[in-house]
Amino acid sequence: MKRLTFALLLVAAACKQEQSAVAPSVAQTPPPSSAQTAAPPAFVHDPHSYARPDEVRVTHLALDLDVDFAKKQLAGTAALTIQRTRPNASTLTLDTHDLAIQSVALNPGNVPAQFALATADPILGSKLTIPLQPATNTVVIRYASSPGARALQWLEPAMTAGKKQPFLLSQSEAILARTWVPLQDSPQVRFTYEATIRVPHELMAVMSAENVTQRSADGVYHFTMPQPVPSYLMALGVGDLAFRAFDGRSGVYAEVPVIDAASREFSDTPKMIGAAEQLYGPYRWGRYDLLVLPPSFPYGGMENPRLTFLTPTVIAGDKSLVSLIAHELAHSWSGNLVTNATWNDFWLNEGFTTYFEHRITEALYGREYSEMLWLLGLTQVKEELPTLPVKDQALYLDLTGRDPDDAPDLVYEKGALFLRLLEEKAGRARWDQFLRGYFDAHAFQSMTTTRFIDALKQGLPDVVQQVKVEEWIYGPGLPANCPQPHSEAFAKVEAAAKQFASGGPASAIDMTKWSSHERQHFVESLPSLTPARMGELDARFHFTDSGNSEVLFAWLMKSVEDRYKTAYPAIERFLTSQGRRKFVKPLYAALWSHAEDRAFAKEVYAKARASYHPVTQSAVDDTLK
Numbered sequence: 001m002k003r004l005t006f007a008l009l010l011v012a013a014a015c016k017q018e019q020s021a022v023a024p025s026v027a028q029t030p031p032p033s034s035a036q037t038a039a040p041p042a043f044v045h046d047p048h049s050y051a052r053p054d055e056v057r058v059t060h061l062a063l064d065l066d067v068d069f070a071k072k073q074l075a076g077t078a079a080l081t082i083q084r085t086r087p088n089a090s091t092l093t094l095d096t097h098d099l100a101i102q103s104v105a106l107n108p109g110n111v112p113a114q115f116a117l118a119t120a121d122p123i124l125g126s127k128l129t130i131p132l133q134p135a136t137n138t139v140v141i142r143y144a145s146s147p148g149a150r151a152l153q154w155l156e157p158a159m160t161a162g163k164k165q166p167f168l169l170s171q172s173e174a175i176l177a178r179t180w181v182p183l184q185d186s187p188q189v190r191f192t193y194e195a196t197i198r199v200p201h202e203l204m205a206v207m208s209a210e211n212v213t214q215r216s217a218d219g220v221y222h223f224t225m226p227q228p229v230p231s232y233l234m235a236l237g238v239g240d241l242a243f244r245a246f247d248g249r250s251g252v253y254a255e256v257p258v259i260d261a262a263s264r265e266f267s268d269t270p271k272m273i274g275a276a277e278q279l280y281g282p283y284r285w286g287r288y289d290l291l292v293l294p295p296s297f298p299y300g301g302m303e304n305p306r307l308t309f310l311t312p313t314v315i316a317g318d319k320s321l322v323s324l325i326a327h328e329l330a331h332s333w334s335g336n337l338v339t340n341a342t343w344n345d346f347w348l349n350e351g352f353t354t355y356f357e358h359r360i361t362e363a364l365y366g367r368e369y370s371e372m373l374w375l376l377g378l379t380q381v382k383e384e385l386p387t388l389p390v391k392d393q394a395l396y397l398d399l400t401g402r403d404p405d406d407a408p409d410l411v412y413e414k415g416a417l418f419l420r421l422l423e424e425k426a427g428r429a430r431w432d433q434f435l436r437g438y439f440d441a442h443a444f445q446s447m448t449t450t451r452f453i454d455a456l457k458q459g460l461p462d463v464v465q466q467v468k469v470e471e472w473i474y475g476p477g478l479p480a481n482c483p484q485p486h487s488e489a490f491a492k493v494e495a496a497a498k499q500f501a502s503g504g505p506a507s508a509i510d511m512t513k514w515s516s517h518e519r520q521h522f523v524e525s526l527p528s529l530t531p532a533r534m535g536e537l538d539a540r541f542h543f544t545d546s547g548n549s550e551v552l553f554a555w556l557m558k559s560v561e562d563r564y565k566t567a568y569p570a571i572e573r574f575l576t577s578q579g580r581r582k583f584v585k586p587l588y589a590a591l592w593s594h595a596e597d598r599a600f601a602k603e604v605y606a607k608a609r610a611s612y613h614p615v616t617q618s619a620v621d622d623t624l625k
């Protein structure tokens with residue numbers, strides 16, 4: 001997932017009568033059979049799941065669901081194939097949250113089961129306990145989701161790009177899969193899945209699975225996911241979608257009005273896949289496609305396997321924000337392939353991915369470019385650190401009793417800096433060899449922080465001696481040996497900001513050749529300015545009208561801080577036109593910190609709230625308390 005830092009209508013009309021065509025799949029590496037891999041690691045205690053995979057674990061899920069936009073409901077069955085981890089185990093324990101469980105049957109024999117649904121915990125939901133018979137190998141649960149299911153966002157047509165059809169999107173990470181499927185919602189439990197999804201005829205369904213590229217005539221879609229995935233990577237999107245291919249193994253789905261721009265913006269995707277494979281080995285998931293969502297999607301992107309979900313706020317028109325694709329693609333290795341065992345180990349997913357993202361970006365656009373991104377990341381770490389309690393400044397976190405979605409963003413860039421330090425000490429060639437071996441050895445398995453440290457000690461013992469591993473992982477702040485990214489371009493930007501801050505005129509600054517990262521860094525490097533001086537910059541560089549969401553966000557934050565009221569109509573436009581939590585939450589918080597802006601914040605939120613995803617809504621609800 002990315003929360004930090006940061007149309008061609010494919011023969012839709014003509015193909016309504018045709019059979020859906022499965023997207024062409026290139027040679028793919030099948031999931032390893034149990035004979036090829038080492039024994040999977042033992043299950044550990046997960047404070048965010050009631051599941052007991054150490055007793056009985058789910059190995060396959062077959063979903064059969066109707067999508068009802070009028071009721072805002074998914075309804076049907078989930079058939080769970082199970083395996084006993086402990087011989088003679090007699091109970092299957094599942095996670096649910098706001099699900100109406102209608103019946104449970106045990107197979108073979110279709111025997112009704114006397115299940116028990118516990119009282120709901122506000123964060124974890126309700127434990128579902130199902131007594132098994134000795135012969136039970138499959139459990140079939142008939143259920144329906146609630147209209148308020150936190151994973152699901154039901155968008156009215158007015159909230160989509162096309163304005164004519166509704167849209168449904170899911171966001172299961174971290175512990176929200178249980179709000180639309182009863183399952184073992186712990187990242188250490190992997191299962192394969194298949195699904196039959198019925199949607200209104202005029203809409204198309206896609207999942208984190210093998211997808212079709214054309215509409216089905218009857219609104220029925222079948223999916224298979226042959227590689228075992230953890231529950232948080234279950235994903236569903238339903239909308240008036242078109243598809244356009246980049247090449248034989250990647251392409252983009254988007255609403256019709258957006259597909260042209262999306263296809264242009266993300267056309268470097270095949271090159272990114274190639275660069276990632278060069279670094280850390282084959283892409284093991286078959287196809288890699290993108291789904292561009294309506295603007296209320298709460299995150300930058302979500303690495304749903306085979307189908308990255310993306311915010312449209314990264315379509316800047318100049319490919320300046322495509323490092324987001326590098327991030328989500330990198331998760332195909334770090335996260336999706338080698339998965340954090342619990343959300344306390346979240347840094348293993350996001351720190352690795354952020355590091356890997358910078359490496360892909362360097363391979364494609366050069367070192368000077370990637371150093372700018374490293375520096376933007378370091379700036380964010382330094383800004384975030386003082387706002388966090390000491391216990392939340394570590395990489396390994398204790399999130400027991402808390403919603404893992406509230407974990408600080410710090411682990412992304414701090415984790416990446418730690419890995420950069422390991423690279424610098426080991427030397428790039430040796431480090432890359434270690435990482436490649438790490439992904440191979442632990443593919444399709446979960447990873448704890450302690451197991452990672454063990455692997456590091458085994459593979460690079462001399463490096464472990466040098467870098468203060470424990471201080472980085474369990475300690476607060478940034479250790480003294482933190483790597484120092486360097487960018488000549490940013491040094492010039494900082495000089496320009498300094499000159500302006502000391503009274504120089506805006507006309508002395510030449511931004512014509514600056515990238516959007518340089519513009520963003522310029523804004524972030526400025527000290528407090530008077531509204532008049534802000535106005536001078538704005539008149540010359542038009543920050544308030546920037547089409548780049550990162551530059552605009554940095555400027556609007558500064559406008560609140562420096563009381564530059566001219567930008568307030570733009571703040572309202574920004575907050576009512578997208579719902580990315582990373583932008584929305586800090587802007588409301590900034591407004592809320594000024595007593596005189598509170599009425600404005602409330603007024604804007606009253607207009608915007610319905611268009612936000614529940615994840616964003618609850619973040620802003622908390623902020624405006």
Ligand SMILES: [Zn+2]
Pocket residue numbers: 001002003327331349350353
């Ligand atoms: Zn991520």
